[in-house]
Amino acid sequence: MSLLVKICGLSTRETLQTALDAGADMVGFVFFPPSPRHLALEMGRDLGRQVKRRALKVALTVDADDATLDNIMDALSPDIFQLHGKESVARLRDIKGRFGRPVMKAVPVETAADLAALPGYASVADRILFDARAPKDATRPGGLGAPFDWHLLDNLELRLPYMVSGGLHAQNVAEALRITRAGGVDVSSGVESAPGVKDPELIEAFIRAARAT
Template identity: 55%
Template sequence: MNALIKICGLSTPETLAAALDAGADMVGFVRFPKSPRHVTLDLGHRLSLQAKGRARRVVLLVDPGDEDIAQAVEAINPDLIQLHGSETPERVAEIRAIVRRPVMKALGVAEKRDLEALASYATGSDHIVLDAKPPRTADALPGGNGISFDWKLLNGLDPALPIMLSGGLNPDNVAEAIRLTSPRAVDVSSGVESGPGLKDSRKIEAFIKAARTAFAAQS
């Protein structure tokens, strides 16, 4: 399986074009009103059409109800669903059965014991996004907080697990992160922004170039 690069939280045609032109494998659209990267169903629909056939489209949802899922799938028609809340393994499997398309589940990591849940999610998830556990503040988001966890915690993980590394990645550290953890994929959002929710085309291009070079060095 080829290593994958995902740019998440895209919300303008211009920055989406930058990600597509730079060769992103996946592009993510956030459906979470508290996030500065949130897109309406109408905007998500238009961005999805722009990306169709050029990258795999991902819609990010946080503890969605069935109606939330149905609306996002109808409007955005994503290739994958990303679940970034407190969804249980059973709920992940249920959503996967409902949408009949691949699902990725995000897990927050701060210490070694946070990885104990991996096995229970692995059977029902096509990708497991390992993100830094959000800080315990009222304004913290489930993801996209620009913080990383200790990548050495991943030493000894089963290489067969479909791990996507996230959390605090940026153009300057993604190569080192890949070297240390050998993930199947990497995911970035705030690390390619000039401000909350404001994607920077040059940072997107630099991130993809650095990640692609690092992945190639491991092959």
């Protein structure tokens, strides 16, 4: 299976075009107001049209209610929902049933104990995303530029497809893939010149580095 590369937190036509032209498999749009990458619905609609099925559209949400997800469906019509909050297994099941879209559940990782929730999520989710656990005082659960100990996934037994994120950039993505054996990588802050400001050259460099593995 070929590697999946996701560029997350895209918010301008220019940087989205760069990601598409560089061959990103997934493009992520953040709908979470505390994030510097948060998109207004109308901008999400505009960027969604630009994708033109050249990549999978991923809507990142954090403990969103049905009304919020309804609005995102109307504006973006995402191919996948990325659930980055404390959503329960039952909530994943509800979202899949209501919206008819695959769900990717983000699992924050700091210690081996954080993997205990995997069996439940894996019974419902279509894909797992392993991300670094945010500090207790953080205002958002991801996009913080910090990696986790990739060796925590050394003995992972998961039949579900999974991706890794958290502190990835062009210089360490090959090592992350070698250790985790993940089928995909997800980057946001690692291709930015400032929080929320994507850098076209960094996007291209990250995708090249990931593909080279």
